[in-house]
Amino acid sequence: MAVKRPWIGTSWKMNKTRAEAEAFARALAASKVASTRKVLPFVIPPFTAIAGVAEILSGTAVRVGAQNMHWAEAGAWTGEISAPMIKDAGATMVELGHSERRIHFGETDETVALKVKAALAHGLLALVCVGDTRAEFEAGATASALARQVEAVFSVTEPSQLSRVVIAYEPVWSIGEGGVPADPDFADEQHALIKKQAVARYGMPIDVVYGGSVNPANCRELAARPSIDGLFIGRSAWDVQGYVGIVESVCESLPGA
Numbered sequence: 126m127a128v129k130r131p132w133i134g135t136s137w138k139m140n141k142t143r144a145e146a147e148a149f150a151r152a153l154a155a156s157k158v159a160s161t162r163k164v165l166p167f168v169i170p171p172f173t174a175i176a177g178v179a180e181i182l183s184g185t186a187v188r189v190g191a192q193n194m195h196w197a198e199a200g201a202w203t204g205e206i207s208a209p210m211i212k213d214a215g216a217t218m219v220e221l222g223h224s225e226r227r228i229h230f231g232e233t234d235e236t237v238a239l240k241v242k243a244a245l246a247h248g249l250l251a252l253v254c255v256g257d258t259r260a261e262f263e264a265g266a267t268a269s270a271l272a273r274q275v276e277a278v279f280s281v282t283e284p285s286q287l288s289r290v291v292i293a294y295e296p297v298w299s300i301g302e303g304g305v306p307a308d309p310d311f312a313d314e315q316h317a318l319i320k321k322q323a324v325a326r327y328g329m330p331i332d333v334v335y336g337g338s339v340n341p342a343n344c345r346e347l348a349a350r351p352s353i354d355g356l357f358i359g360r361s362a363w364d365v366q367g368y369v370g371i372v373e374s375v376c377e378s379l380p381g382a
């Protein structure tokens with residue numbers, strides 16, 4: 126059986142000046158994470174810091190991503206950033222469809238799908254967030270909400286592109302201040318269903334990472350679940366010690382460590 130190599134990454138959301146982001150990146154480049162072969166580390170800075178962070182982390186194991194992008198190549202889309210622009214800045218992956226963008230910026234399954242299609246066409250890895258609202262969770266409608274969002278992603282993904290899609294299950298009720306981490310077994314069940322959906326369509330599973338109030342106390346338990354292929358961390362990884370600490374903790378818990 127293949128050894129599990131979990132994704133462990135962080136998005137800084139709308140935090141960090143360039144100087145702060147680059148200080149994080151320099152410390153990360155000097156840490157063991159920079160040369161790890163046990164996990165797949167990534168950081169997702171705000172647009173303004175991508176180029177500086179990517180330069181500092183180039184040649185390390187750490188991938189750099191963007192938090193969003195537009196589906197068009199270029200044009201009259203004031204305030205937007207395209208796939209060629211984020212690639213030019215040094216990003217190799219892009220986060221799409223975070224619930225904060227769906228809720229506050231009107232993103233829909235359809236616009237997320239347009240973005241996924243464009244990201245894949247440009248050779249980027251698409252980290253696509255899906256999640257259930259508290260109301261959906263309480264109504265027992267988590268699985269159907271996730272299946273709908275995942276179907277939108279699959280509708281634009283060719284079989285040959287599947288290895289460049291990672292789904293992040295981020296329950297809306299577990300994200301940010303006041304969020305409650307999902308029970309690891311509950312999260313694992315949702316991940317298994319998403320993988321099953323991929324197998325039904327493509328004949329192969331897909332990587333599914335978990336995000337939402339991941340912290341030093343719960344990271345190992347979540348990462349150990351069979352269908353959880355990694356962790357996507359917010360607040361607990363916004364300082365470099367927090368991020369490195371979680372990566373090291375998960376690494377120590379991996380079989381053969």
Ligand SMILES: O=C(CO)[C@H](O)COP(=O)(O)O
Nearest residue numbers: 136300301338357358359360
């Ligand atoms: O996107 C997230 C991870 O970067 C996510 O929203 C989780 O945030 P957290 O609850 O602050 O870990």
